[in-house]
Amino acid sequence: MDDFFKLDGITVQFGGLVAVHRFSLHLEEGERVGLIGPNGAGKTTVFNIVSGFLAPGSGKVYWKGNDITGRPVHEITRLGIARTFQNIRLFPDMTVLENVMVSFHHKLRSHFWQAMFGLPSYRREESLLKSEAMTYLEELGLSHLSAERAGSLPYGQQRRLEIARALAIRPGLLLLDEPVAGMNPSESLETAQLILDLQRKYPLTVFLIEHDMKFVMQLCERIKVLDYGHTIAEGTPAEIQQDPLVLKAYLGGACVC
Template identity: 65%
Template sequence: MEFFTVRNLTMKFGGLVAVNDFDITLKKGEIVGLIGPNGAGKTTVFNMIAGYYAPTSGTIHFQGKLLNGKKANEITRSGVARTFQNIRLFTELTVVENVMIAYHCRLRSTFLGAALRLPLYRREEKQMYEGAMEFLREVELEDLSREQAGSLPYGMQRRLEIARALATGPQLLLLDEPAAGMNPNETQDLLQLILRLREKYRLTVFLIEHDMKFVMQLCERIQVLDYGTTIASGTPEEIQQNERVIEAYLGEG
C-alpha cells in the first residue's frame, strides 16, 4: 500500500486551469519539496490535499483511504496536518492555548463532561497542557507559553504554527513556505528543526518553498510546477541541472 498518492489532480476556476493533472507519490519518512514560480498552483495543490478546495477531478489517497470529498477537519483527523502561507494563528489566545486547541479533536470527554469538569476531562486537560508544553519545548517556545500568540515575532509564530500542526498527531505534514520571511540563521534553525521533528515523530514532510538553498539542502526529492503543470521532478541535483526549470525561473535566454 502506498503511503500517499495523488493521481491526475486537476483544479479549474471557471476557465482558468490552476492545476493540471498533478501526480505525486510520497513514501513514508520522505521530505519532498514542491517549487515553482509565483502563481504556479502550489498552494492550490495543498488546498486540495487539505480539503479546502474540492478538486475538479483526480484522486488523493492517504494510507489506502480516499481523501477527496472529505472536509478539512476530517482530513486533519485522519493524519494530514498543514501550516499556512500567511500564518494563521489564533493571535488573541496564548501560545500554549494555541497548541492545546489542537488536541481538542482527539478529546474523548463529551460536551457535558468537559463543561462539568468530570474526572476524565480533568485528566485529559492535564494531558493537553503537558503535551502542548512538550511541543513548545520542541520548537523552543516553552518560556513564552503565557504570551499572546499575536505578540510573538514572525519567526516564532512560524514555529508555533508548526507546533500546533504537530499537536494534531499527523503522519504527513504539509508546510506552506515555512521559511518565508526568515533570515539565514532562522532558516538554518528551521531546517534542523524539521529534520529533528521528522526523526522524532516519524513524519513525512511535503513542503512548498521559494528559498532554493533551503529546499536543495532539506528535500530528498523535488517536484516543479509551472502554470499548473509538472515540468520536472527528481533529486535536488537533477532539478538544478534541468533546462526547463531554469527556463521557467529565468525565462528563455
C-alpha cells in the same frame, strides 16, 4: 494499495483558468519532498487539495490506500495530515499554550457536558492535554512563552508556533507552506535543522512549498516543479538544478516548443 500518500491526476479549474493540470504525486513514508515553481504556478492549490480546502475537478487523493478526495478539512486533519499556512494563521488572541491545545481537541474523549459540569474525568484529561502541549512547546523552544498572547510573538516564533500546532495533531504527513518565508539565512538554516530533528523523533513525512532555493535544495530529497499548473520536472535537487525546463521557467528563455 500500500501507498502512503498519492495524488492521482488532479486537475483544478477556477473558471477558465486551469490552476493545476493532471498533477500526480507519490509520497513514501519518511520522505522530504519539495514543491517549487514561480508565483501563481498552483503550488498552494495543490496544498489546498491535499488538506481538503478545495475539491479537485477531477483526480483522486489517496491516504494510506483510502480515497479521501473531497472529505471535509477537519476529517482529513484527523486522519493525520496537518498543515501550516503561507501567511501565518495563528489564533492571535489566545495564549501560545492554548494555540497548541486546540490541536488536541479532536481526540478529546470527554463530552461537552462532562466539561460543563467540571467532572473529575474531564479535569484529569485537561491536565493531561496541558502537559502534552507543553512537551511540544519545549520541542520547539517556546515553553517559556506559553502564557503569552500568540499574536504578540515575533514573526519567527509565530512560524515555529504554527509548526508546533501542526505537530500536535501527530500527523503522518506534514504540509509546510513556505516555512521560511521572510526569514534570514541563519533562521532558515535553523528551521531546516529543526525539520530534520523532528523527523528523527517523529514518524513524519514532510511535503513543503518554498521559494528559498537553498533551503529546498538542502532539505528535500525529491523536488517537483510546477509551472502554470503543469508538472515540468521531478527529481533530486541535483537533477532539478540542471533541468532546462526549470531554468527556462525561472529565468525565462527562448521558446523551445
